[in-house]
Amino acid sequence: MPELNGITVHPDCRHFRGDIPCRPNKEHGYQCGGCPVYAPVLQRILIIKLGAIGDVIRTTPLLRRLRLEYPAAKITWLTLTPAILPQGEIDEVLKLELASVLHLQAREFDILFNLDKDKEACALHDSIRATQKFGYTLHPNGVAWPSNTLANHKFLTGVFDELSQQNEKPYVQEIFELCGYEFRGEEYVFDNHQDKGYDWSALPTGKPRIGLNTGCGDRWTTRLWSDEKWVALITQLQQAGYAPVLLGGTAEDERNRRLQAVTGAAYLGTFPLEQFINLMHQMDLIVTQVTMAMHISIALQKPTVLMNNIFNPYEFDLYGRGQLVQPDRQCVCFYRGTCKLGTSCMEDLPADKVFAAVQASL
Incomplete structure (x- = not known):
């Protein structure tokens, strides 16, 4: 485990911030060496879902499946509307702006989900490093395109009215299938304040x-x-x-x-x-x-x-x-x-x- 000036530091912990004290240190005085709540991150997951607000809200059921599949994951969510997301349920909520883009492009993720067809979202899908990528990429012609076959259905119902009218899958089910999961009726994750x-x-x-x-x-x-x-x-x-x-x-x-x-x-x-x-x-x-x-x-x-x-x-x-x-x-x-x-x-x-x-x- 890394040490700085003889002091143990855990940069892989879900609580570790790097620029300010983590919450366990602030509230309980814990330091990394012997910390009772040390939680090493085993997977790093990025969700890109920018807007609109309603679509961001109805994407939150995905969090329940991700927490089930990857209980030790650090989940980062990039959006245009951070205030609508349940802050306590997501490790890192970022607003789409230059500062966020710069440091996301310097990081590595295990899984990246881009759930938007916006050109900037597709460009981020392509420019951020991740072992697995789902959702939409940027076609050489500068338009959204399925990243893999899982995204085909949701992509096609979005670009052809006739296919959209024939579709009998709820939005949440389409999002789950795009990410490689079967929808099992997972509820939204939301703060009633x-x-x-x-x-x-x-x-x-x-x-x-x-x-x-x-x-x-x-x-x-x-x-x-x-x-x-x-x-x-x-x-x-x-x-x-x-x-x-x-x-x-x-x-x-x-x-x-x-x-x-x-x-x-x-x-x-x-x-x-x-x-x-x-x-x-x-x-x-x-x-x-x-x-x-x-x-x-x-x-x-x-x-x-x-x-x-x-x-x-x-x-x-x-x-x-x-x-x-x-x-x-x-x-x-x-x-x-x-x-x-x-x-x-x-x-x-x-x-x-x-x-x-x-x-x-x-």
């Missing part, structure tokens, strides 16, 4: 809280449901003895204030991401479209009523909690941000249908 002690005394009590996430982002606005539909659903929920709670970010704030004024449904305003996650954790069920809140709801293991129109319904695994509901009219705008017919088929999703799914899911 309950330890933060947020004050939710303004929330209604005594009735099941039904969180209503009313927005869907600005990329695929064909997913939006009208105010009239939300009002109808809220009214039905209130009459049935539920307590609807309006959820959303700054983009939904104006809409939620309108809905609150008309229905009297609870609305506490907008919050930073961690607090918003904990607010969702206070709900008994979440109604949402395909958006970040859907991924958070599934990660929090909440019954989820998912309203979907433009995406392949097989893509989403609700883990047996909740229901997926779709418009009565078949959607003809697969992965489109504007409706080819002028009026989104979401207007053909009745409030009654969503309400029935809420009742069935609780």
Whole structure:
């Protein structure tokens, strides 16, 4: 074992930082020589999953399999959104920036998983040293390409709409197979931030809280449901003895204030991401479209009523909690941000249908 000035040092330990004292030293005064929590790293694993936030969240089930297969591994995750990852479950969370790239390219890994087709992610797959590599590489023409045959299925469903529509595998299963594993229903790994002690005394009590996430982002606005539909659903929920709670970010704030004024449904305003996650954790069920809140709801293991129109319904695994509901009219705008017919088929999703799914899911 290496010594510096006669002092034993373990650079191979999972706790060792190299630039500052490790946690066992800081909290207990342990030094490497004779340290009771020395944990030598046997494998070094790098996950490259940059964004979007929802896709980062729904990749976290992979951590459960990796910890099972490689209990002594040091896992590093490179992403654009470090705050969304469960910090205590990953040894090293890095944000995609020059400093991270420079030192990753100087290191060696046993296994590298690149789960993104972004050109920068593919370039990192090719430039970082690893014994085994999975996912996507950079084709000589400068586009993403399967690193090996395991990535073929996920690659093809991403570049041909027809194959994507025919696909019957949930996203998480595709990710597992891309990495060489069979998906066995592993749950997300996620922090509900309950330890933060947020004050939710303004929330209604005594009735099941039904969180209503009313927005869907600005990329695929064909997913939006009208105010009239939300009002109808809220009214039905209130009459049935539920307590609807309006959820959303700054983009939904104006809409939620309108809905609150008309229905009297609870609305506490907008919050930073961690607090918003904990607010969702206070709900008994979440109604949402395909958006970040859907991924958070599934990660929090909440019954989820998912309203979907433009995406392949097989893509989403609700883990047996909740229901997926779709418009009565078949959607003809697969992965489109504007409706080819002028009026989104979401207007053909009745409030009654969503309400029935809420009742069935609780």
